Ligand SMILES: [Zn+2]
């Protein structure tokens with residue numbers, strides 16, 4: 001299983017960090033987790049294609065996590081020379097079918113050559129070699145974290161969330177934990193985690209590797225977040241970068257490529 005970061009940023013436009021999006025590639029499935037604005041282009045720039053997507057998981061309805069969802073279906077209908085046949089699964093905690101009806105199918109007819117299947121997160125979803133589960137989080141009324149299990153390995157995307165004990169149980173023994181780390185410790189805001197909370201979550205859950213993502217630009221140097229998280233978590237930590245890839249492997253320890261150097265000493 002591989003995880004490709006398409007967007008490590010937030011709702012605030014940035015030259016280096018796109019709005020949230022991650023591609024999970026398993027033996028049989030291509031799964032997009034969140035689909036913020038620009039994610040379709042990021043996918044293309046990464047040498048992948050929207051045509052190959054099997055499922056999209058939406059953690060919550062804030063626009064930075066779902067703005068490219070309608071453009072995705074539009075593109076699947078109208079890519080020249082391509083007729084999509086396979087079903088696109090849309091998994092979310094909210095009624096996305098109603099959203100599509102109101103916002104897209106009022107002006108554009110629904111796809112005819114393929115099906116959109118809307119699945120709720122209240123039950124586990126099995127797709128090919130994957131099992132997808134969700135857990136409510138402390139952010140918005142509907143927000144969830146997603147876990148993808150495949151071939152004995154697992155990855156959790158917290159989506160936007162504050163620290164909570166329910167999340168610790170959900171992340172138990174996960175191989176790769178992609179966590180909301182919106183702000184450094186000195187700028188804590190409710191509804192999001194800071195690095196020390198990400199580290200605490202990773203430690204308490206026994207996560208194999210912590211990836212800090214959903215990064216707002218602040219005055220505090222970004223590297224400080226790794227140092228702050230490392231005070232609470234002794235395992236490997238990466239600061240997510242757009243287009244960085246994590247190979248979660250099939251057995252043994254996760255094989256990961258970390259673009260950053262971790263400085264565990266000194267002050268941020
Ligand atoms: Zn967000």
Ligand SMILES: [Zn+2]
Pocket residue numbers: 060062139140160
């Ligand atoms: Zn949000």
